[in-house]
Amino acid sequence: MQQELEVGLIAALATGEVQTASADIAIATTCTSDVIDVTDRVGSIVGDTGIVEGFALISAPHTTCAIIVNEAEPGFLEDFKRALETVAPQNREYAHNDAPHAEEFEAPNGYAHIRAAFLSSHSVLLPVRNGTLSLGRWQRIFFVELDRARPRTCQVTLVGRAR
Numbered sequence: 341m342q343q344e345l346e347v348g349l350i351a352a353l354a355t356g357e358v359q360t361a362s363a364d365i366a367i368a369t370t371c372t373s374d375v376i377d378v379t380d381r382v383g384s385i386v387g388d389t390g391i392v393e394g395f396a397l398i399s400a401p402h403t404t405c406a407i408i409v410n411e412a413e414p415g416f417l418e419d420f421k422r423a424l425e426t427v428a429p430q431n432r433e434y435a436h437n438d439a440p441h442a443e444e445f446e447a448p449n450g451y452a453h454i455r456a457a458f459l460s461s462h463s464v465l466l467p468v469r470n471g472t473l474s475l476g477r478w479q480r481i482f483f484v485e486l487d488r489a490r491p492r493t494c495q496v497t498l499v500g501r502a503r
Contacts, residue, residue, distance in 0.1 A: 361389040365494040369485035373421040379481045392471045394500015399463035404452035404487035406459040411478040428454035452487035
C-alpha cells in the first residue's frame with residue numbers, strides 16, 4: 341500500500357497534477373491568550389482551491405503566536421489559558437524584557453516567548469481528503485495569541501491533487 345502511494349505521488353508530480361495554493365487570514369487579536377477558532381476560514385480556503393487530496397499547512401508567522409488543534413469546549417479553553425499562565429506568568433521578570441535589540445515601543449513580552457516555546461506549534465499539517473479538511477469529530481483549529489492585542493496573520497498553504 342505504501343509503495344502504491346509513493347508511486348502515485350511520483351506519477352502525479354511527474355505529470356504536473358500536484359498543485360499548490362496559499363492564502364492569508366487576517367486576524368485581530370483582542371488580548372493575551374486570545375484563542376481564535378479559524379477552522380471554518382481554513383476550510384473555506386481549502387474548498388476554494390479545488391485541491392481534493394493533499395495537505396494543508398496552517399501557520400503563524402509570529403514568534404509569540406501558536407496554532408493548535410483541539411476541541412472548542414469552554415472548560416478546555418479556560419484550563420488552557422490557566423495552564424499558560426502557570427507555565428510562564430505574565431507578571432514575572434524575564435531577561436528577554438531587557439534585550440538590547442528591543443525597540444522603545446515594545447512592551448515586555450518575555451512570558452509570551454516562553455509560552456510559544458513550550459507550545460512549539462507555530463504550524464500544523466492536516467490532511468485534505470475529498471476536498472475538505474480531514475479533522476476528527478471535535479477537532480478545531482485555533483490561532484493562539486500569546487502576547488498582546490494586535491493585527492496578526494494566519495497563513496494557509498495547500499499542496500495536493502486538484503479536481
